[in-house]
Amino acid sequence: MEEENRRVVIIHAAAKLFREKGYDNTRTKDIADAVGMRSGGPFYHFKSKQEILYAVMEVGLRRALAATEEISQRDDSPIGKLRALVRAHLASILEQEQDASSVQLYEWRSLEAEGQQRLTSMKDRYTALWQVALTELERSGQIRDGGPTTLLLLFGALNWCAQWYRHSGPLTLDELTDHALRVFLPTAHFE
């Protein structure tokens, strides 16, 4: 459907702008410009700026969750799964084409309560899949404590990378993944 395509285009343009400048500092006119519309254009497709934000976050969450589900169902070792999860999570935050995922993380506060509630079940599902992975690692003795606090600290370490990681810098995404794993899985071997 043509209408659906236009929505998708707007969502992508908005994701990029929200990520770069933040929700509050993005004008709906900026979004219109980015897709070649006049200032009022986006409101033909979305009721409000908030609805655009919601749509961006839903796309971001949906994609991140899909990747995580797929990894969880693999037939792989607990460590192999964690590596894949960490790698996918970092990619969703740091790769340019994935603006929507980082908007979801960093603009959460800008989304009104109702939108937050509608996305809660997806967020919970995402967390739950990670928690399963950590619990497996604790059970197999490769991590001392795989409880929820450890998971939150891990998420923090990874999410914060958006603040400092640069593709032009010395670390590749794979090296960063390994570094994070080494910190959180000190007893494991990496050859």
Added chain:
Amino acid sequence: MEEENRRVVIIHAAAKLFREKGYDNTRTKDIADAVGMRSGGPFYHFKSKQEILYAVMEVGLRRALAATEEISQRDDSPIGKLRALVRAHLASILEQEQDASSVQLYEWRSLEAEGQQRLTSMKDRYTALWQVALTELERSGQIRDGGPTTLLLLFGALNWCAQWYRHSGPLTLDELTDHALRVFLPTAHFE
């Protein structure tokens, strides 16, 4: 000086509001209300809203840095120092009375380039003190890798606590400190 006192009062009120609602969503009138002034009042003491933000961040950084300097100069073991640093860092983010420090962390992007530049040396100094602590730990064999990437991952784990930690929750600040240390210092003993 009376003038100085009024500035301090405004800075504290602004810090609280910036933290709770974000810089963009705080009205200068909100700040005025919070200190019992009329809408134009704050501009008698500050040239602009940006100047208020700068003042808040400077206060936050100055205090965090002072605590860190003091800890670094203690006569304590590397692990003891790291624990003190982590504890102080978490306190600066999570304790209510320290809004200024968390504003500095979470609203950095809202500060215009010139303000950012003027605060860079203090930020660098803060990071450098932590780096020394990590290097000591690596040298004494209590951490595998005490390099800059590990430090950034550690900062991330700690800073992210502002997103989820609740004083009404099950963890005390000391327990959270211990948990973080256990993750990052797996070989160390805690009795």
Added chain:
DNA sequence: CCTACCGATCGGTAGG
């Protein structure tokens, strides 16, 4: 530090 006010910005809409 207040009063009174302005100038610009911006999300959103009517009507086509």
Added chain:
DNA sequence: CCTACCGATCGGTAGG
């Protein structure tokens, strides 16, 4: 999806 526009908001200021 555009044109034309409005209604409200808000940082900031003159003048005292």
